[in-house]
Amino acid sequence: MNNFTYEKLHNNLQYLKLNTIEELLDNCLEIAARDSKTTMEVLDYLFEQEKKHREAAAIERRMKSAGFPVKKMLEEFDFEFQSSINKKVIEDLATLRFVHNAENIVLLGPPGVGKSHLAIALGIEAVKAGISVHFTNTGNLIERLKIANREGILEKKIRDLMKFKVLIIDEIGYLPFDDEGAHCLFQLISRRYEKSSTILTSNKSYGEWGEIFKDHVIAAALLDRILHHCTTINIKGESYRLKERKKQGIKTGLIRHNSTEILEN
Incomplete structure (x- = not known):
């Protein structure tokens, strides 16, 4: 050459x-x-x-x-500790058929049981498959939607969020919504209905969502759209964080016990 x-x-x-x-x-x-x-x-x-x-x-x-707050993978999830979860159901969701069918996922359970871990892990599986994903905390999302509503650009903000094939809304129920926030979220979910997939996590059962929205009618209408094509994962296990604190407590107890023996000797 x-x-x-x-x-x-x-x-x-x-x-x-x-x-x-x-x-x-x-x-x-x-x-x-x-x-x-x-x-x-x-x-x-x-x-x-x-x-x-x-x-x-x-x-x-x-x-x-996507804006994931942390990186969580499915292979890192401890299914033995959270025995209430059917691992095969999660593995089926990881095939991402739910995305292609514009179906939703809702992860319910008390704090610390792995809801966000599973939501992020499924989101990462989607990213690896070439699918657009966006993760947001509920409080942050509601605030952004409310600001857009007051500025007269709510429709634009919803269109921006519609670009993502998978939208992950984390921690619904930790704080109640006001009327404006409930209205904005309803508009977003209604637009995504049967078009794109939404993954939601919540520490409240469906029966308590009326309290979150302070309006049982809006809550019922929202759930009707979310649950029409949806897989619900109800996690009833113990908190991972509590598990770790217990481990630390046991270790601390052993250290104190040994120290006392040394002092007494």
């Missing part, structure tokens, strides 16, 4: 933004010459590396856009 052809090849790779191929090309050509690799093998390897790099970069962009 003469210098002109070599420079032209690199320039074309840069122009086409095939940056990974351009970076690997020289070393790959040296290895190919040494090991007698065919042109087809060289091209296959280079384009495969370009593809992997672009896929990884795309996942990173979607992860950043």
Whole structure:
């Protein structure tokens, strides 16, 4: 290969933004010459590396856009500790059929039982599959919607949120809504109904949602849309945080006991 052809090849790779191929090309050509690799093998390897790099970069962009507060994976979830959860149901949800069918997921249970962990983990599975995801805390979401409503741009804000195939709304029920907040959330859920998937977590049973919204009519209408195509996961186990505190308590107790013995001796 003469210098002109070599420079032209690199320039074309840069122009086409095939940056990974351009970076690997020289070393790959040296290895190919040494090991007698065919042109087809060289091209296959280079384009495969370009593809992997672009896929990884795309996942990173979607992860950043999703706004997950922490990274939680399904394989990290302790199904033995939370025995009330049917692992097969979660594995089926991880196939992401619910996204393609525009179905919802609601995770119910007391604080600390892993609702947010599962919601984030399913969201990450969706991100890895090339699906757009957005995570938000309920309080933050309601505040953003209310500000948009007062500025006359609620419709625009809802359209922005409609761009995400999966919307995760965490911690419904920790704080009650005022009338404006309930109205805004109802508008959002109504627009997403049978179009996109929503994952919600709540520490309140469905029967208590009227108290959250301070309006049983709106709560019933909202639940009607959420539950029409929905999988409910009701977690009845113990809090992970309480479990860890108990462990720490036991360790602390042992340390104090041993210290007392040393002092007495």
